[in-house]
Amino acid sequence: MDDAAVLTEATAAAYVAAAAFRIGTPGRVGVELEYTVRDPAYPLDRPEIARLRAALAHLGDPLPGGGRISIEPGGQVELSSAVGATMQDCIDAAASDLALIRAALAADGLLLEGTGLDVSRAPRLVTEHPRYVALAAYHDRAGRKGREIMCNSASVQVCLDAGDDSDGWTGYRRRWRLADAIGPVLLASFANSPHRTRSGVRWVSQRQALRFGTDASRTRAPRHSADPRTAWTRYSLAARVAMIAEPESLPWLVPTGLTMRDWLRGHGPRPTTLGDLERHLGTLVPPIRPRGHLEFRMIDQQPGDGWIVPVAVVSALLDDPTAAETAAAATEHLRSPLRRHRDWLTSAREGLADRELAGAALACFTAAADALQRRGASAEVRRTVADFINNYVAHGRCPADDLRPQAPALLQS
Numbered sequence: 001m002d003d004a005a006v007l008t009e010a011t012a013a014a015y016v017a018a019a020a021f022r023i024g025t026p027g028r029v030g031v032e033l034e035y036t037v038r039d040p041a042y043p044l045d046r047p048e049i050a051r052l053r054a055a056l057a058h059l060g061d062p063l064p065g066g067g068r069i070s071i072e073p074g075g076q077v078e079l080s081s082a083v084g085a086t087m088q089d090c091i092d093a094a095a096s097d098l099a100l101i102r103a104a105l106a107a108d109g110l111l112l113e114g115t116g117l118d119v120s121r122a123p124r125l126v127t128e129h130p131r132y133v134a135l136a137a138y139h140d141r142a143g144r145k146g147r148e149i150m151c152n153s154a155s156v157q158v159c160l161d162a163g164d165d166s167d168g169w170t171g172y173r174r175r176w177r178l179a180d181a182i183g184p185v186l187l188a189s190f191a192n193s194p195h196r197t198r199s200g201v202r203w204v205s206q207r208q209a210l211r212f213g214t215d216a217s218r219t220r221a222p223r224h225s226a227d228p229r230t231a232w233t234r235y236s237l238a239a240r241v242a243m244i245a246e247p248e249s250l251p252w253l254v255p256t257g258l259t260m261r262d263w264l265r266g267h268g269p270r271p272t273t274l275g276d277l278e279r280h281l282g283t284l285v286p287p288i289r290p291r292g293h294l295e296f297r298m299i300d301q302q303p304g305d306g307w308i309v310p311v312a313v314v315s316a317l318l319d320d321p322t323a324a325e326t327a328a329a330a331t332e333h334l335r336s337p338l339r340r341h342r343d344w345l346t347s348a349r350e351g352l353a354d355r356e357l358a359g360a361a362l363a364c365f366t367a368a369a370d371a372l373q374r375r376g377a378s379a380e381v382r383r384t385v386a387d388f389i390n391n392y393v394a395h396g397r398c399p400a401d402d403l404r405p406q407a408p409a410l411l412q413s
Contacts, residue, residue, distance in 0.1 A: 003275035009237070009264040012277055016236050017229040019281075020290040021172045026161035029090040029315045030293075033098060033307055034078040034154045035112035037105065046075050047110060049126045055108040059100055065093035069101065073125050073132040074151025077101065077112065083159075087315040088376055091308055115403070116154055116193030116207040116300025123151035134243035134252035135283065139214060141256075146214040153207045154301035156190070158314040160294050169321040176228040178324055179288045180221060180340075181331040182317060183298055185364055187287065188347035188357045189392065190310055192300035192399040204351035204400035207300055211285065212345065215240055217259070221286050221340060232290055237261040242283045244269060244276065287344065294318075298344075302399060309388045312381050313368040320371035330363035351398040358396040365393045 007015070037047055049071055056077070062068050066082025079098055084090030102112055123144065125136055132150065139146020163172035187208055195206035203209045211219050222235035237260045244253040253269060260280050263272050281291070287298040299310045317327045334343055334356065343357075352358040369389060372382050392398055 003273060003278070005274050006271045007264060007274060007277060009261065012260070012264050012272065013233050013237065015274070015277065016233045016281070019292060020232045020236075021162040021176070021229055022292040023163070023165050023172065024161055026163050026170055026175065026319055028083050028085060028161050028293075029087045029311065029319075030083045030159035031081045031090060031094055031307070031311050032078055032155075032157040032159070033081070033094065033301070034072060034076050034157070035301060036074070036076050036115070036118040036152065036154050037110050038113055038118075039110055041109060044121055046121055046124055046126060049075060051108065052077060052105075052110075055110065056101065056104050059104055063097040063100060065097040067094060067097035071127070072150075073127050073129075073136070074118075074123060075126040076151075076154055077105070086376060087312060087319070088378060088381065090315075091311055091381060094311075095305070095308070113154070114192075114301055114303035114306065116191070116205060117148075117195070117210075118152040118154075119193075119195065119206075121152065123147045125151060130245070130252045131243065131279070134254050137254045138242040142214065145210045149207070149210050149214065153193075153210070155207070155297065156299040156301055156307045156310050158296040158299065158311055160296075160315060160318055162290060162293055169324040173226075173228055174324075175294065175318055176288075176290070177224060178318060178328055179294055179296065180224055181334065182327050182364055183221070183287050183296070184334060184343040184347040185331060185357060185361045186296065186310065186314065187298040187344065188351045188354065189361045189365070189398055190299045190302065191348065191351045192302055192403070194400040194403050201349070203349050204353075204398055205300055205348040208287075208298055208344075208348040212348065215242075218242070218284050219286060221288065221344060223340075228290070235286075236281060236284060237264070239280070239284055241268075241280055243279065245279060300399070305384070306388070306399070308381060308384050312372060312377060312385050313365060316368035316371040316375060316377075317364060320368075320375055322374075323367040323371040326367035327364045330360045330367075334360060351400060352393065352396040355396075358393075361393050362389075365389050 052071055068080045070078045072078055081094035136147050163175040164170050191204035193205050193207040195203045217239045222231050225231045241255050241258045246252050289295045296314055317323050346354050369385050
């Protein structure tokens with residue numbers, strides 16, 4: 001379908017349903033590693049995009065390991081790995097490419113930070129791309145939280161195949177339900193952006209708290225049903241449109257209260273094209289997003305090479321049938337539709353200090369660790385996961401517990 005093709009509501013719904021869950025045998029793994037960047041000599045300054053590009057230009061595109069570099073709106077550097085045929089392939093390729101990025105930035109006096117949120121610098125766009133300018137303007141109408149997420153946050157995004165059309169653990173329906181069930185456990189376990197509000201409330205993942213504090217039609221987890229495609233289509237068309245592209249010389253439009261369904265029904269400034277729909281789908285940021293594959297977006301960036309742990313754990317829990325069965329049983333009591341958003345908020349606020357989440361996390365991580373050898377994980381990966389379990393999960397802790405919560409004026413309570 002041509003990007004300029006005009007859509008009806010029916011064709012848009014059919015496209016979203018088909019594109020969200022691409023059918024195939026699962027097993028491939030990808031990861032997107034996002035980092036805030038700092039110059040230790042000028043810690044409160046934000047490196048400009050020209051400096052970042054110049055420091056990284058000689059690395060090539062793609063990188064030797066197949067990954068690609070992008071610069072996010074606040075100057076975060078993101079590595080999108082090559083898709084690995086296995087989890088180990090993904091980790092090996094991403095690790096080699098990340099080492100090159102770190103070395104190139106270090107040569108220019110810059111460091112990648114291993115936290116989920118930069119709390120010391122006011123959020124500022126380093127790009128004039130109309131997409132990001134429009135998205136920032138959309139968020140600014142409701143306060144500063146959206147701009148803080150755009151400019152100051154960093155995450156580990158694990159990407160897995162959606163699954164096949166079977167009814168077993170390789171099927172996309174069960175994989176989608178399992179992903180939603182373990183999502184709050186992953187958020188709580190990997191929380192790494194602590195913050196204390198002015199009223200004294202502590203969050204272990206302020207990054208995700210800020211995300212939930214923006215437009216709920218685009219950030220909350222979708223309601224699940226027996227048919228994931230129907231549920232995701234309903235969610236996507238009901239979500240508000242954040243931007244409408246204009247010709248190159250014009251700023252993009254920033255609508256107010258316009259849902260994609262409204263636009264498809266003729267209430268927008270012009271007919272809706274496939275390109276418009278794809279841009280809209282790219283702005284939806286629930287904790288787990290189906291984009292042909294499954295994107296786990298709730299994981300804060302980790303210190304050092306800690307990003308390896310979520311890649312290994314998430315892929316093991318979804319791609320190993322025995323681990324999937326254990327994880328489903330361990331999170332069954334967390335899956336009531338009446339408590340889903342509460343569980344996400346509890347995970348972001350309390351982490352593994354919540355006893356129910358802590359118990360589910362220990363069962364899930366233990367199952368993942370047992371699965372890693374069956375899935376060909378290296379001794380180093382298995383040791384890294386075991387260390388994380390011993391240092392955090394086994395004691396009801398997460399990486400945020402190693403950091404002192406801060407409440408600077410630039411972050412809202």
